[in-house]
Amino acid sequence: MFESWAHLYDDVYAARGKDYRKEAEYLRAVIGVAMDSTRVPESSPPAGSFESGSGPPPTRLRLLDVACGTGLHLRHLSQHFAAQGLDRSPEMLRVAREHLPSTRFHQADMTRFQLRQTFDVVTCLFSSVGYLDGPEDLNIAIATMAEHVSEGGCLLVEPPVSRERVQPPEVSEDVFFSGGRQWRRKTDATLDGPLLRIRFLYSRAGQEEPNGAVDEPALRDKPLCDEQLCDEQPIYLFTDEEMKTAFQRAGLEWSRDPKGPSGLGLHVGSRRS
Ligand SMILES: C[S@@+](CC[C@H](N)C(=O)[O-])C[C@H]1O[C@@H](n2cnc3c(N)ncnc32)[C@H](O)[C@@H]1O
Known part of the structure; x- marks a missing residue:
């Protein structure tokens, strides 16, 4: 998840x-x-900022x-x-x-x-x-x-x-920088009874963060498959x-x-x- x-x-x-x-x-x-x-x-x-002598x-x-x-x-x-x-x-x-x-x-x-x-x-x-x-x-x-x-x-x-208030889900896309690299996250969702089924697709783009470190220890050993990462989350409404x-x-x-x-x-x- x-x-x-x-x-x-x-x-x-x-x-x-x-x-x-x-x-x-x-x-x-x-x-x-x-x-x-x-x-x-x-x-x-x-x-820890309490000074002794000035009360509890x-x-x-x-x-x-x-x-x-x-x-x-x-x-x-x-x-x-x-x-x-x-x-x-x-x-x-x-x-x-x-x-x-x-x-x-x-x-x-x-x-x-x-x-x-x-x-x-x-x-x-x-x-x-x-x-x-x-x-x-x-x-x-x-x-x-x-x-x-x-x-x-x-x-x-x-x-x-x-x-009671859920709207028909929309597809959206976010672009952000993390670990010195640009990422995209595509989000789509479907309503299935009381469940909102959300699917996130993360793709790592080639662009480096301007002035950012390219060293990405946080990304090593992560389950990246063809620079992509997918997560599906059923949310109970x-x-x-x-x-x-x-x-x-x-x-x-x-x-x-x-x-x-x-x-x-x-x-x-x-x-x-
Ligand atoms: C959308 S995130 C929200 C995190 C944080 N509260 C915030 O506002 O950024 C949902 C979080 O719920 C945690 N979570 C989901 N089901 C859980 C459960 N049954 N018990 C404890 N944590 C759970 C996930 O691991 C995740 O960290």
């Missing part, structure tokens, strides 16, 4: 203009509303990003929260650990993890629940994430586009009702923000104390 192109992931979405900093700020505002906003500081001092250090809220991918939301969220990440893909986690060497990451599946600790905030962003098999799996994943939310805390899930049911069955108070950090909406679950 992400195994073959984890090393390209950040460059693809940077070229598409995905703004992780802005999204993290949006999430912080939502968290402030979902929780007692006085508990979400405007800005927290970095861990401010406690940072704990945050877990499930399906954190390469950790680009965490890069910004960890400036305000004591943050950890979880993903099932070792390749995505390898990139995440390179970005954030002092952050704790867990390799696990979102339907069956047990970290033996709770968090004030659990997030699962950018359509990651769409990789689940259907509503039964969604109920299990949301229950598993909810078990890790402490009293008074919240769970934020950014879904794939919902089944849940309805809003399926999302709401999963949150409520997990004992969370549910609401939906129609906008969300990237326009896909955001499901918000609060665990009332």
Whole structure:
């Protein structure tokens, strides 16, 4: 799935203009509303910056990003929260650990993890629940994430586009630079009942990045076939009702923000104390 192109992931979405900093700020505002906003500081001092003698250090809220991918939301969220990440893909986690060497990451599946600790905030962003098999799996994943939310805390899930709002899929093409070389990604998708079947075709073009290094250690040993790399991803498009049911069955108070950090909406679950 992400195994073959984890090393390209950040460059693809940077070229598409995905703004992780802005999204993290949006999430912080939502968290402030979902929780007692006085508990979400405007800005927290970095861990370890407390000087002895001036009172106890401010406690940072704990945050877990499930399906954190390469950790680009965490890069910004960890400036305000004591943050950890979880993903099932070792390749995505390898990139995440390179970005954030002092952050704790867990390799696990979102339907069956047990970290033996709770968090004030659990997030699962950018359509990651769409990789689940259907509503039964969604109920299990949301229950598993909810078990890790402490009293008074919240769970934020950014879904794939919902089944009610999906538009007929379009073919698109992105051109980006990675590892000093130009790449193209062609994306086409088909709707198949509740599934959106997305096919990515990556081709490495010959052009070198202007002023870029041509040495490409990140690309060595990757499964490139004739300079091409193909990935097919079935995404389950849940309805809003399926999302709401999963949150409520997990004992969370549910609401939906129609906008969300990237326009896909955001499901918000609060665990009332
Ligand atoms: C579209 S990426 C999103 C990554 C990151 N949240 C972001 O916003 O860039 C989806 C991520 O979900 C992870 N993932 C998919 N299914 C998973 C599962 N069952 N448990 C844990 N992680 C999963 C993938 O490995 C991948 O890193």
